[in-house]
Amino acid sequence: MSTPQSIVIIGGGLAGAKTAEALRVNGYEGSITLIAAEDYLPYERPPLSKEYMAGKVGFDKAIVHPAEWYKENNVTLRQGVRATAIDAGSRQVTVDDGGNTETINYDKLVLATGSAVRKLPIPGADASNVHYLRTVEDSDAIKATFGEGKKLVLIGGGWIGLEVASAARGAGTDVTVLEGGKLPLLKVLGETVAQVFADLHVANGVDLRTEVKITDIVTEDGRAVGVRLDDGEVVPADAVVIGIGVTPVIDLAETAGLEIDNGVLVDAALRTSDPDIYAVGDIANHDHPVLGHRIRVEHWATALNQPAAAVKSLLGKDAEFTNLPYFFTDQFDLGCEYVGHATGSQEKVFIRGNLETREFVAFWVDTENRILAAMNVNVWDVPDQIKPLIASGKSVDTEKLVDPEVPYSEL
Template sequence: MTVPTFAIVGAGLAGARAAEAIRSEGFDGSIVLLAGETEYPYVRPPLSKDYLAGRAARDTIDVHPAPWYDERGIDVRLGARVTGLALDTHELTLREGKSVRYDRLLLATGASSRRFPGPGADLAGVYHLRTVGESQALRAELEPGNRRVVIVGAGWIGLEVAAAARGYGNTVTVLGRDGVPLAPVIGDEVGSVFAELHRVNGVDLRMETQADRLIGTQGRVTGVGLPGGEVVSADVVVIGIGAVPNTDLARDAGLAVDDGIVVDAAFRSIDPDVYAVGDVATVFHPVLRHHLRVEHWDNAERAGAAAGRSMLDQAVSYDAIPYFYTDQFDLGMEYSGYGALARDAEVVFRGDPARREFIAFWVLDGRVVAGMNVNVWDVNETVQRFIRTEVRVDTTRLADESIELDELLAGAPD
């Protein structure tokens, strides 16, 4: 009798959790985890937070110690970059010419940092931040504490790197295209809280500014050029302008791709034996009734396990509320919700944004569609309950700290 093989392309958090779920649910066939990197699976959030800031050791970011995989019969192949996928023969081609045949396949190929589009992108001293190797190299640049660091991009990665760089004592400039950092994600009102946070901590935050070239001497970056001719001097430049899903393998094989590999709520692609999960997948969300691609680690954690169960033909309809967090200077934050709905919603503050201790609710048509707790803890599950139950709220009462949140949830379904 032939032993079935489940292959997973991509050994990030989503791929690792899928392999774990497949084995823990009783699958006794072969599990092959193909890692493009030469590292065992690790989590990425610390790469721009505690690990970059020198507060976390290398082994703390691993999903599991290396022996864990051998103990469970999970064949992890490090540095195994997949270059081809043949759907008709159920075969993967590796860069070195070898092949792997699968019975079922999970694509967890993740995303890659968006590269700087202008001249000078290949200069030494220019960094992107996606892998542990990139985080290690950037930390080595930041640790001396006497560098002029320019960050192109005022999103989550850019601001987290700015906080880490300032923690080492570097001079930091952030260049952002919008009027307020994080505006496309959380809007101007809440984004302004982060702008003030960085300014009071010594970050030169330059908004409505777009870099058009990187300038260097003898192959090393020395500055960032702006459209008007100004050059911002730099010893280190970090590019934080987003990520692009790694869809080439799927697209070349003939799978449906639209800002990610298109899958249903059970992570199934148009091919019955091919699934996709994590940063690379655009998944049908049964609550929103449209496809959604989520790049946050919590999605990789939960969706990876769910995809593994789906590959075993268990009933799966993934409807998790997107969640992420950040730590910058003395600010800690958790966010849950549907960003697409929040763009048209009213922001209701419970607490004082000026003190950076509050909960922000995004309310659309009388219902909470997103919530963010800033330096207020043990409330995220409550925030998620507002979103999931779709209970109607009175925004005046929602903002009133004298009224318990549980009181506002009275009568909502469990």
């Protein structure tokens, strides 16, 4: 395999920046062009609903690399430039730079286009003070709605909704969370652990409404003033945040003729159906060699770690991405980490520790007592001990599993 002379990366987030970094770390000396649709330097998104939104850190802490890094490493960073099409046959990317169209040639292409928020198709959702969270501007706009005596209504009790609720309550905001399910995070965590998060928010003053149906957002003079439920009640709001999930941005992959199914299909090495194109981050539907099935993960750790494996493969080295899925969240006084993959509602859940004090490790176990996933809540230094248990695919003794006195190495 000859070394590519020109590599183009589409996507100005964490995955795109880490791809450029991995290329230089692995000794690649050719041309690197990073196309970033936003005007900002590539940045990480978790702080937008966590420390940055809570006012604990500045935006500079979210920046992956300073501007000097791109110059020093001879990476051409095209900020505020949007890729509009890929011609895989001629290996060209068409971009729009402020109304000027041009094409960029590549030998290898890496797609790191990320996700876009799901929009809620109800009347009033286009009001000026109805917000979604994806960019730093979104985070700033939401943060500006916080404060004593202000009413914020969050539609959706997923990770983003609950993290925004935590930040808003920390600023003294009156917060209502409207969730269609029986509990927030129910589909992800199952009833036992989801109840912990529900109780946490209620204990911290969040008005948590579950099993609700929303008909519209009530507006006056183009601004939202409340959210109407199907029983006619209007929940008052000075602002509304909608957090009902994201969808992978795959339009460019489609123009390139790549195989698509819940994202961009990639093999264990993150190679798409076109051998000259790789995909990393939110869009990559990955044939995971450890889990034994395909998985698409919309979390920070995937964007952080997949590029290293993709770059090694791209440069002709043997490489597979074997990391287990991982994410973390911080809400009020609860911090937790999750490793592995489970559906939450379809496996048995075993608890090591105390649910009431919110200091425990939850394990999702299949019918053959194999650990599929684990979440440590206010208990630390756990994931590295549990990862080998998940990766081994071996059955465990569930009585030992819930006994804090039994080391993980003896399970």
